[in-house]
Amino acid sequence: MIKVSVNGEIKEIEENLDVSQMIEALEYKIKGFAVAVNTTFVPITEYSKTIIKEGDKIDILAPVQGG
């Protein structure tokens, strides 16, 4: 297991997960989101090529109201 920060909270996930597998492991259910790893945007097309590592800081953002 490795420790990562997801939206500011420390989570433990299995090693060598890609972004899609991480989302599944986190049971993230909100539809329509985008992912950044260590403040760099990861497009959907790159999910399977992006392996999450120990200490990564992951942001998963979804639509909210805005001005």
Added chain:
Amino acid sequence: MDNDTWEIGGKTLSSRLLIGSALYPSPANMEDAIKISGAQIVTVSLRRQAAGGNDNTGGNQFWDIIKSMGIEVLPNTAGSHSAKEAITTAQMAREVFGTNWVKLEVIGDQYNLQPDPFETVKAAEVLIKEGFEVFPYTTDDLVVAKRLADVGCNIIMPWGSMIGSGKGLMNPDNLIAIRKQFPDLKLVVDAGIGKPSHATQAMELGYDGVLLNSAIALAQDPVKMADAFRVAIEAGRLGYEAGVMKEREFASPSTPTVGTPFWHQFD
């Protein structure tokens, strides 16, 4: 006003109001206010939401409503404090919202939420190269507007006054200078509008549109206020097109002086 259309970001629109989606008493109230305002562009944002899927913010419901309305969405980069953060947020927004439009907002001071001109210009340059249509939120500083135009912005959105302050147009002379300097750019007053008359004033200055949120959402009756802003913006635009009279230093009677009664010549 039915025939008055304008173009921004490649879209032809009839409403010159860009409306925010935040701070309404309820999602239903937001929907009603947006509808009656006639706005065809609504601003939205991205935030962290509970990883476990507990959608405590009502985000999904809000987004479902906006999608069902069939209007243009303008995602913002609110909360960004650097070009890097704003660029990443814009890239994420493009994927989530399916638009290359972005309201670029990089805050330089937490007290007055004043945009950081240096980081805003830096981010705008990168985003334009990446194919974004950038709607930059900036101050009413002419030189910053010039720099934004230099890096390729087709649209500039100077503030009227501080975000959420409702103080109106702090410095109309600066807004006039930007309008005169950039007759071909789309100019939108963004932030600080409090009353319908503030929006009318911005439109009378020749601005192409007005972006506001708090003035409607925080009104006692947001739906009625949305209608008031619709009318105010139309009035201001009509006034601008009609050509405002020149100010005079002295009084000048409007009623004809020829034939004034009770005046008699005896000499």
